[in-house]
Amino acid sequence: MKTPQIRKTPRQSRAKETVEAILTAAAHILTREGFEALTTNRVAAVAGASVGSLYQYFPNKEALVRALCERHTQGVRDRIRARFAEAWERPVDEVARAVIQGMVEIRRHQPKLHQELLRLAPAVGGLKELHAVEHEVEALLARFIESRPEEIALPDAAQAAFIVCHAVQACVHGAVLEKPEWLKQDRFVEELVEMVVRYLGRSSSS
Amino acid sequence: MKTPQIRKTPRQSRAKETVEAILTAAAHILTREGFEALTTNRVAAVAGASVGSLYQYFPNKEALVRALCERHTQGVRDRIRARFAEAWERPVDEVARAVIQGMVEIRRHQPKLHQELLRLAPAVGGLKELHAVEHEVEALLARFIESRPEEIALPDAAQAAFIVCHAVQACVHGAVLEKPEWLKQDRFVEELVEMVVRYLGRSSSS
C-alpha cells in the first residue's frame, strides 16, 4: 500500500498555514535550486517551520513531493478543461488555438517547477495522477473529434487524440526549454495549430 | 570546469573488460531497479569488481552515469543518421516511415534504460550531448525539407523540423510507456507518417 498523502489533517487555521508554507517553500526551492537542494530540513527552514512540523503532516519526503505534484496537476487539468469548454462550439482551428494557447500558458507560468515535477513524478508515485490528467485530456479531445464527424474523419479517434496531445505537449515543452523566444510570438502557436488542423482535417485516407 | 568523463584510460585488455563490465552492470541495475538502486558499491558488485576499481576509471558517480548517457546517445544518433541516409532520395512518405520506424526501434530496444537516462541527463550534465543529438536530427530534417522545395513549402524549415522531431519523438515515447501494443501493429506508425506528411506537404498557407 502507498504511503498516504497526509498524516494528520490540519484542523486549526495556523496548521493550514503551516502546511501551506511548507508546500510553498518546497515549490520555491524546487524552482530556484532544483531537487538536489530539496532537503526536508531546508524546506522547513524556508517555510519558517521545523522539521517536526513537516513530518506531522507529511509522512515522508516522497509524500511531500507527491502533494506538490498533485496540486500542480490539478491546476493544469482545470485550465485545459476550461479552454475546451469555452471553445467547444467554435470552428476546429479556434478550438485548437484555444487549447494550445492554454498549454503554452501552463508551461510559461512556472516552467522550472513544471519541469522538475514532471521529472520527479515517476520516482514519487505521482504517475497515476499524471496519466489520469493526460487520459482526461485525450478523452476530451476524442469526444470533440467524434462530435465533428463532418469536418474530421479519422479511423481511430482515440489514437488521433493520443497523437495530437503528445505532439503538442512535447512541442510546447521543448520550446520552453530550447526556444523560449518562440513562445512570445504567435508564429509558433500558429504553426502548431496548422499541424493539428491539417492532421485532423484530412479528406481521404485509409 | 566539468569533472572529466574518465580518470585513467585503461591500457590493458582486462582493464577494458572491467570498464565494460561496470557500464553493463550500471545499465542492468538502471533498467531492472531504477536509479534509486544504483549505488556505486552495488554497481561494482554486480560487475564482479570492487568499488576501488570503479573509482579508478570514473572520478565519481555522476561521471559514470554520464558515460552511460553518452554511449546510449551515440547509438541513437547513428541509427537516425543511417535511416536518413538510406532513404534520402526516396519519396517523402518513405523517408518519414524509415525515420519514424528507426525511432520506434530505439525506444523498443531498451525502453526503461532509455527512459531513465533521459530522466537523469539533466541532473548529470548530460544535457549538452542530448541536445546536440536533437539538434543534429533537426538539422538533418531541415536540410531534407530544403532539398525538396517542390514538394514541401514551409515558411521556416528549422521550426518545422523542430516541431516534427518533438512531435514524433513524444508520440513514440508515449506509446512505449502507455500503449506498447500499438507498436506491434503498423497502424500507429502509419498514422504518424500520415501526420508528418500532411503537415509538411501542405499546398497553401501563410
Place this chain on the structure above:
DNA sequence: TAAAAATGCGAGCTTTTACTCATGTTCGCT
C-alpha cells in the same frame, strides 16, 4: 480556568552511500 487536544519545536539518532587508501596481485618488458 483548568484540563485536554492540537500544534510546534529542533537536537540528535540512524542509516545510507559516495569515495579513499594502504596493500596485494597481475601484466609487460628487458
Place this chain on the structure above:
DNA sequence: AGCGAACATGAGTAAAAGCTCGCATTTTTA
C-alpha cells in the same frame, strides 16, 4: 627472472539527509 607500472581489492571514513521523540506552546473545550 626480476622490476616497474598498471590494475584490483574492500574495509573503513566522513558527510549528508531522512526522520524521531520528548517537551514546550497555543488553542479548544467543558
